[in-house]
Amino acid sequence: MMRCLIQKKTFLVILSALLLFALLRYWTLRATTTVDVGPGQSNKAQKVLKERLQNVQNSYDNIPYVLKESVAGRLALNGCVCEADKKPAIDLPFAQVLFPRVWAQDDFHTAFQEAKLAQVKSRRQQEYNSFQQRYQTPADLLVIAEANSPLQYPTQGVVVRPLKTIVIPGLGLKEKHRQLHTVNLTATVGTFDVLATVDGVSVRGQGVMHMTLSSSLLSTLNRQLQFVTYTNTLFHPKTADTVQFETDGHQSVFTIKVGHAVIPKLYHSGYTGEYNISSLVTIATKTFLRYDKLQDLIDSIREFYPTIAIVIADDNEHPQPVIGPHIEHYIMPFGKGWFAGRNLAVSQVTTKYVLWVDDDFLFTSNTRLENMVEVLEKTTLDMVGGAVREATGYTATFRHTISVEEGGEEGDCIHIRNGYHHVIQGFPNCVLADAVINFFMGRTDKMQQVGFDPRLNRVAHLAPSMWISSLVLLTLRKWLFSGPILPEFFIDGLGILHIASCDDIIINHASKIKLPWGKSDSEKAYAKFRYSSSDAGQIRNALFYFKNRLKCMSSN
Template identity: 60%
Template sequence: MLINFRPWRATSHALKIPRALRGKFSMRTPLHPQVGSQDRTRCSIYCPTMRVSYKKGLGLLVISGFLLVVLLNSRSPGSGFGVDLRPGRINELETAIMEQLQDRLNDYNDISYHIKDDVACRLARNTCFCVADKETFQLPFSNLFFPRIKAHNPGLNFLQSHPDPEGVKQSRAREYSGVQMRSSSPADVLIVNEANSPLQFPSQGVAVRPLGTILIPGLGLIEETTSNHTVYLTATLGTFDVAATVERVSIKGEGKPHMILSSAFLSALNRQLQFITYTNTVFHPRTADTVQFATQGHSAFFTIKIGHSAIPRLYNSGYPKETNISALVTIVTKTFLRYDKLKDLIDSIRQYYPTVTIVIADDNEHPQQVTGPHIEQFIMPFKKGWFAGRNLAVSQVTTKYVLWVDDDFIFKADTRLEKMVDILERTSLDLVGGAVREATGWTSTFRHTISVETGGEDGDCIHIRRGYHHVIKEFPNCVVTDAVINFFMGRTDKVQQVGFNPRLARRGHLEFFIDGLGSLHIGSCNDVVINHASKIKLPWSGTKSEKAYKQFRYAQESDLHDETFYFTNRFKCMTSHS
């Protein structure tokens, strides 16, 4: 079974249990009957044979449970169905919506109109020009009293000096296309409601830049023949006008927030409605205006989104024929009292990726200089903390992707960063985690799902469970989840957008993914593995720095975490697997 899932096509439906049935069903099903204390006592006194059988059964149950855990941890997620996460493809439904809208726009092409130049010139033409004011005269302080508009073409000199201008233009276009596809949303698709009321209007997908002007698409009136047809338009953050006038249509309120249009001819009125413009007059970088569209007996409302378009953040990684990890990825880590482990990490990275930049955040009391090619070390105040170090390290990344590793990890042959880059390039995921192999051979991915339940005035409830949502099509060893282990690669801008709470000094990991819930689309692949340096030490064999590290690392911060969850995140309750 394959589900055609794209980030902007997904919908969620809350399953609500009727009040009368609440409490009659339980999500917990016992694996075996529970034995009461009295029954156990009776068996131990009067039935010694049964007691031995009970112990054997208990032992088999423990062993079976352990094997089940191993099986669940090691099983390939590819056994489930795959969900397609490739972004940006238009399905048949959206194609039908666009064709239907185009048919509506062509319904009244045979009716003539006259352009209003003063209004039409304000409409966006999907083109812009880099034009400066001409210098007419030069007087002392003339720029102060008569400032001129200067123009600068940032691409002109850059492309002229670049050895491969066409290649960089293609790379730029490819990056921009990827950003557009990943940032698109079903709420941006223009949908026009049929005239059921009998008003026809756009139910979503209408947007205007602050103080900008647009044509309102999809307005129409379908009603029985009468002596006169009249419609009303009312806005609160803007004004209406017409980009062209149609004969035999009366218009009142041009340039005002309330407009009345009337005509004895329905087709002429509908033709005029195709030229209605909306101009935002109250500046706000991100809001919406609720517009009323009405007749004498019917009324409808729709919104016009007001806001600046998001400025894309593109990364110039060149235009290589194959993946260039050094140009795409920066490895970041934070170190504290473990320079020996850090050296082993760097040596292992250089064995497989000799030219990848490594950024190190260091909050040691007596920092040691870490030298080498493509290494950047940033010194912080003593014991500034775990998340503060993450923030600093990530803030210095200039590549498209950032890879987080702990300073006691070791790269091996199956630490394939190319796999992580491939899945981020080909899907809508913002972040993908790998697996960490312990000295015992056990590997962990720390996959968890996170959900928030509305809780009222006292706060919400957050529920954290081990597991994942679904397998990713074409990547059978990868799944979609909400939290991953401390070895992950993410889009730099998305990781920086969520950030790390610098108050969490000694402990913190899941908190980042809680803050990113709703912002980050996360995956996990169990076939990209990094090793964890052995932590098996005899109690008396630890070095002075190792003992000091343990004192700092395992310091209590429960009050701070409770404050963060209660106040910052507004949670009153947290549930999770023990």
């Protein structure tokens, strides 16, 4: 009997060990592929396309043309000036009201000392290059479809500013000799003209939406096509003109995007060599009923980053002062909530990056913000998450992928899964994911762009039932582990935020292991707000259903 009991216990121990190993193996599973998210990933394709475009543009250079000045004056040049209207010789009363003059200011550079201007320009150019690399994709490159059919035209990358004029690149006709070669162009929100005229080519429809060009010589017609211009005449935000380009028996369609350029939002941090974390990063947090833990967090930050700015959002009913150098403490209405606090804190950040931490986290020597900054500076990523080490010794990253499946009239389905997409080239401890743990650094402008929905009040994390169905494991996780992710925030940011997770950047989490009779009054009050069985789930469901147009969610 005793021997049988020992065998059963041994079997249970072995089975438990195997299950634990499988679970740890699942959590630490690494991808076998890597991806390059560096800023120069499309340089090779861009070089090939540029060479191809030059070959197209250099064709028929030997055919003369006559410049059309009225059209040339409308084209944007590679340079701009801000000029004020000349002051009239006679200053009449109310002249500015009756005949308003354009004013101009062209001395923005004087905001910087002359001795530092060259350094500022260099840093600004570096930041601008980084901005362009993040916002431009291979889909923005100009691509010319060479004449597989007789027609040659741009397939993508043609952009015109509202009510402005451009030369349409890449137009051409490649066909056998015939008596008369003819092409037609038709637009919907713009007009055509020619920058120059070529002898022997008939051009009909200058200044209107339909243009016909014809010539008995194919070479002269192709030369004339190099000077065809497009002028936007009707501007609507985020629109494009669908241009029809046709010849006898063949028709093609291409688009010309119409829109304003995105104005850069660059951050002048002032650093030139090593990363100056205090000028690059602001730490943001939200506190509620945990001033003791908040102070522990601040003390741990100051041990490693004495001058970094800390922004605190506080919605306590009876706020206490939180003072110290480089600390901004903002008081909110009582119980306003976690997401509203995040919005407030992030809205006050003026540095390039913002680091989010919970008020019960603790910095250690492994909390290397420089490593996070390096990932963001050397890639096109918008956010990088770290790992959280619990008091139990367990270190969590909680990396997840998110996918949306179209679902018709009832709404879409969203699927959240443990795991990640690829390891990041050059950063073997970092992977691409769609959602990360509640310790991350992001580009301030992108964080502000996505925002945190303040209608989500005290609920901080995904409903535990979606992660662990076992009541025992749920209870253990609630006591031992930090919350995994903010699904609402990352769902709102899907397609906007490009995210990494690095397991070698670690922050500690204050112990959550406390017996019920050992809790303080503030801890009991906090638990009441945090884990109350309120209607928060219904609020979340309503937002998922209506705001995000979802009908269901799955997760593991």
